[in-house]
Amino acid sequence: MKRSARLTLGLALGLAASGPASAQDARFDVQAFRPVGAPRDLVIVGQSRPMGDYDPSRPLELDKSIAVSGGAFFNLALDPLTLVAAGTHSKAVSVVGNRLQLDVMASVGLFGWAELGVDMPLVLAQAGDNLEAIGTEGFIKSFTPGDLRLNGKVAVPYLRRSKPEDAGFGSALTFGMGLPTGLQEAFAGDGAVTGNLGLILDYRFESGALLALNSGLWLRPDYEFAGVQWGSSATFGLGAELPLIRGWGINAVGMLSGSTPLKKLPEDPRQIPAELLVGLRWYNTALGLHVTVGGGGGCGCSLTAPTMRLFTSILWAPGPETAAIKRYIDPPEPPPPPPPPVDPDGDSVIGEGDRCPGSAGPVENGGCPDTDQDSDGVVDRLDRCVAHPAGPRGREGCPLARIDGNKIVILDQVHFATDQDVILPESFPILEEVAEELLKHLEIQRVLVEAHTDARATEAYNYDLSRRRAASVMNFLLDSGIAVERLCSAGFGRSRPLAANDSESNMALNRRVEFTIMPPTEGSLLPPCPPDPAAEQALPAIKPTKGKR
Template sequence: MASRYCWFVRHWFGSLLIAVSLLLVLTHGSNAHAQQRTFYLDRLQIGGSPEDGFALWRPRMKQETVFFGQMALGWQHRPLRGATATYSERLANHTPNPVQNQFTTYLTAGLELMQRASFAVSLPVVVYEHGSSPCPRTAGANCQSTDVNSTIPSDTRLDLRFIAYRSANQKFHLGTALSMWVPSGDNISFTTDDQTTGAGQILGEYDFGKFVLSGNTGLHFRPNRGLNMLRVGSEWTWAVGGFIPLRDGAVRLGGEIFGSTGIVDAGKTPVAKDGDTVFTKRNTPVEWMGELRFALDRQKAGWLGFGAGTRLSAGYGAPDVRVLANLGYAFSLRDTEPGSPHRRYTADRDVEPTYSDRDKDGIPDDLDLCPDDPEDGKEPDPNDGCPAPSDRDGDGIPDDVDECPDEPEDFDGLADHDGCPEDDYDADGIPDVEDKCPREPGVASTNPELHGCPQFIRRIEGSTEIQILKRVEFATNSAVLLPQSFPILDEVYALLKANPDVTKVAVQGHTDNRGGRDLNMKLSQDRADSVMRYLVNKGVVASRLTATGYGFDKPIDTNDTAEGRQRNRRVEFHILEQNN
């Protein structure tokens, strides 16, 4: 299936290139009108390599040698506006757009060599463009006119790219790129500089894991050209962007910002009285684009991408809207993965090892955590080179951390990590085997189901609430605890003392709905604070407690009856944090 897919893609690309070649032969000489010599307009230079964005040239390559091909389709709306190439500043807002719309096909083919270097050829073809002459009828002889109604190739670009540096963790990459444009376009249709030009770039990238930041910058050396008041020449180019890899890199979501500005004085003309191009409004195009890219197969050899954006400045070549789509594939020069050798090789058992092994346990000293103590093959790690630690009582807890090294842990679910058996975990004088509440200090009872349990509280297994069986009482409309509440709170204190693994308990105060909201919120908070103070004075560390009043916001019964209101006036205890 994979070979059939590769055959289809190869033949598809071949047929496409043949068709484009015929198109160029038929159309290149179709326009013979004597028009003003123009310049290369499109500011987007698509790299075309398998890892590139649209304007981003990344210092990344496939791990193996691959041949790659890509086709991109792009539409630009108003890439050259009349105000940019006007004959007169006075008429700038009334000058027609020399290039109103432009549809371009970007074709790229290249070769990547073992993550180190690549060579590529790119040919953009303007399949359709239209615009109007920027010269009004009343313009003088100095006004430069254009006619872009033709299908024509642009200059052919040759790229040579190198990876200059790659960090050991593969996160930071640096590279360089050299490009040359060979005239192959039409000098009246904004598709050529009509002369060989060149550029050099520095490429950089850092992979943050969930986000990849990339950028490239360089200089493009080109001849001085222009149209009316617009003058162009050599320039500084740049692009920066990033993306988020999703689904193990099969989907890529990101964005780019790219632009350029002149670096020379492009000369004066009878219309252009100033040839300065450095950071001028006409000579500083800036664009942004969003990008979405999908891998077409598991090996991520094929890709399909979409992009769209707008201009951020009024510079020449930056369209009001740009839309792109690309399709590419990287062909490995090796049809199959390398197989294992047919011949079997067996190590000679009689050969003496050349590594050092002082304790003769078969583990080399440079890998042996205990090079002078032979490994005994026992748990917890039979391969670390160390004998298992001593465990006299055989309970699986090493003697150096066993608080009772000669008494095996009973693993009854009560403090099983200390190495000691627990006969009476809560220290209430009732053995755990008889205690129905082994974690809560309690009292003896003739009822076997309550033997060893506290009288006023219960800790329900699986619940965070410490259940209060008898109400905590306060003086009327006050936060003063009544004496009959002390035994209840003493049992809460005893439970917390016996269970140090309970590290945070919430004390919650609640009221009925009699009285105003603010009054009840304050009363419930004061009562929760009063209970917390009592427990702290008994010996509970304050950091293990929090106190919060809820007023009448959380009733557990109706407030329409005396019995319901009495149930709603309550204090609750909830376990918030507990160490296992």
């Protein structure tokens, strides 16, 4: 009788048969659900970071560097292997109509670099039809062990998350071996040693979300069943984990996994058994328990893809593995609030910014009370002349005239009419205060009134102009009541500039009047007046120049 394989709609497996199957058809393990047992793996899709933690900067701590976990996976598959009549969608034979399987698993992680695991599958219950149609009278055995699986994972250097909770990319190589402990006649084993090799690439986000991609090879004997070539396969998997209620440790998980045989019969469609599963995971970091429940189904386009699958798992991972999970599952403790600011003097300047915490003061003075050393009503922090009262006509705490060393310093320039020795009225208050200082300080025997000009015009002209201006200021002081023997005057022209005569502002500085206190002499003699430089100059034709002078 002719036999062929075809896809079915609405059933998990699409095999069509027009007659009884050959007695030579080989039996194999129909279980496509092969869980991975570490707590942070995504059920049937692995993640890259092996369990355990190791920091080379600290002494070796085995209780943190070596981590263990153990637990169990239950899964119920409906119609993992069913035959339908050729040309119809009618079920002909349920070879394996349903299967309830338990996977007992244990894993050990070494220093965050390697991980070893063991998985013992046990078919707790399965049922199907009489298999006379495929050459064997009777039903498949209900309870049977499966093939024992040994698994390993090694992190790839330079693409490994240094700590379990770290965000970033990770990668690992996987390997494994299956031992023929299962009953092949019950479709629970391959009857030979099998193996697998794989690569994991993943990325963990700061939120704890994970995206993982798996690929690899499943090495197993070649079989032919109901006209379909079956054997070694290329495997693939895509998984994701997303925190839902982070404080409670509740995450969503999703997985798409499958395989495709490396060989097929020439006229047969390629088998691609694939399953899409989703679920919820609960991390109980207090007890170190991790529970996952979910379900999904196959694509209905190949052998071993069930119509529906339900699964649940419970894993226990004490010690460092749970501690690492806790760091990205539990929300971080908020930092304690800073202590309330202390302001004992109630001036709104608090903490270290208050230089006088026992006395109230303005913010501008660092919380210290304002002082007024010269009692002129201008506080010292704003007073440019702290030791000299400003007087009624002063500005910014400075008087219009004050004694400073051997000078009577004036607050502003003495202004003259342009190219003349006529004092402008705006300078009268300054000269009046100079006179007041001399009247208050009779110990000053003699003052030299100096006049200076900028560099414009000739040297002789500037000497003459400065001499006349100095004399005008001296006459103003004489009219203010200063004795003639206490005053001298001299013009220095442009010979003593304060700044380069290269700009209008600099030339304005050079046009000035200064009051120099002559050093006292012994006895009753007055200090002599210095010779007038202008009198010593030959004064040829004197021509004024344009511009303010």
